[in-house]
Structures are given as C-alpha cells and as structure tokens.
C-alpha cells in the first residue's frame with residue numbers, strides 16, 4: 001500500500017471512534033475555538049504538541065518552524081501571534097525547543113545549507129550572545145543541550161519584545177510566556193523560563209502606547 005493511504009484510512013477510523021464516543025462530536029467542534037494556549041515549537045516530527053501535552057482539539061493554537069524561532073520579520077509567526085493574542089485572548093504562550101534539535105545542531109557547524117543558512121543564522125546569533133558560557137563547556141553534547149535551552153530563552157524574549165505582547169501585557173495582563181525543552185529520550189518536558197506580564201524587558205525594546213496607537 002502506498003504509505004500516504006494509511007493516513008486517510010486512519011482518519012476514517014478516528015472519525016468513527018470519535019462518533020462512537022460522542023454522536024455530535026464534530027458539530028460540537030465546529031462553531032468556534034477558544035484555545036488557552038499558543039504553542040511555538042519545532043517542526044520536528046517527534047515533537048507533536050497535542051500528543052506530548054495530552055491536549056485535545058481546540059485547546060492549543062499552534063505555530064511550528066525549524067528550531068522554534070521567533071523572528072520579528074516573520075509575518076507568518078507574527079500573524080499567528082497577533083491573532084492568538086488579540087482575537088483568541090490566549091493566556092499562555094509556550095515556546096518549546098527540544099534536545100537533539102537538528103536545526104540547532106547544524107547552526108553549531110560550518111555547513112553550507114543554502115537557504116537554511118539564512119534561517120539558522122538566528123541561532124548562530126544566539127550562540128554569539130552566549131559565546132562565553134557556551135565555549136566554556138568542554139563536552140560537545142552538553143554545549144549542544146545548553147544552546148537548545150538558550151535558544152528557547154532568547155525566543156521567549158523575542159515574543160515578549162513584540163509590540164503585540166507588550167500591548168496585551170499593558171491592557172490585559174496576559175499572556176504568560178513559558179520556555180520549555182522536550183527531551184526525546186524520556187518524553188518529558190522541562191520548564192526553563194517563564195515571563196510574567198509585569199516582567200521588565202530590556203528598555204531599548206520597549207514601546208510606548210497611547211490610546212490611538214494600533215500599529216504593530
């Protein structure tokens with residue numbers, strides 16, 4: 001059997017299972033979504049957000065890219081973030097990286113990967129910001145793990161530094177920003193950072209808002 005067909009068959013079986021448990025399952029899903037969480041994670045196939053967090057359909061708004069980066073010129077991510085914060089009034093944003101991340105690992109090398117060079121460049125920048133700490137770690141695997149963690153922390157800061165989040169913090173005192181790392185060996189999530197709405201961000205990134213200001 002062509003491998004993709006098993007996905008369609010699995011879908012049929014999944015629909016039947018849901019309908020057996022609840023006859024109006026899909027009608028119930030349809031009208032609107034009220035997720036409490038925004039997940040910003042890696043595109044890695046082993047880090048499936050709903051599965052590893054036990055969340056159901058409708059509970060989590062999701063954005064994924066290589067190495068869970070938050071880049072201020074990425075209109076895809078910014079659009080997701082704006083909708084999640086301003087329309088869905090998300091309460092928690094989770095930036096989740098994972099040990100063994102291929103994107104982070106490649107960024108530690110000198111490999112020329114074409115277009116990917118431009119994406120992974122942002123992780124090289126994270127390395128440069130923390131070069132003193134990272135270069136002091138002799139073991140390469142330990143250094144790799146630490147860069148995964150530092151990358152998550154930096155991406156949390158990038159989320160907080162958007163005008164979208166700063167405005168929501170000022171007006172709604174939400175969302176909280178969480179930095180997590182998933183361990184492929186154990187399946188466990190590790191909390192490594194949390195930013196509350198009263199968090200001080202570096203002053204140079206702070207925006208002033210008046211009542212007429214609606215720009216991002």
Ligand SMILES: [Zn+2]
Pocket residue numbers: 042043044066067068098100101102103104
């Ligand atoms: Zn990854």
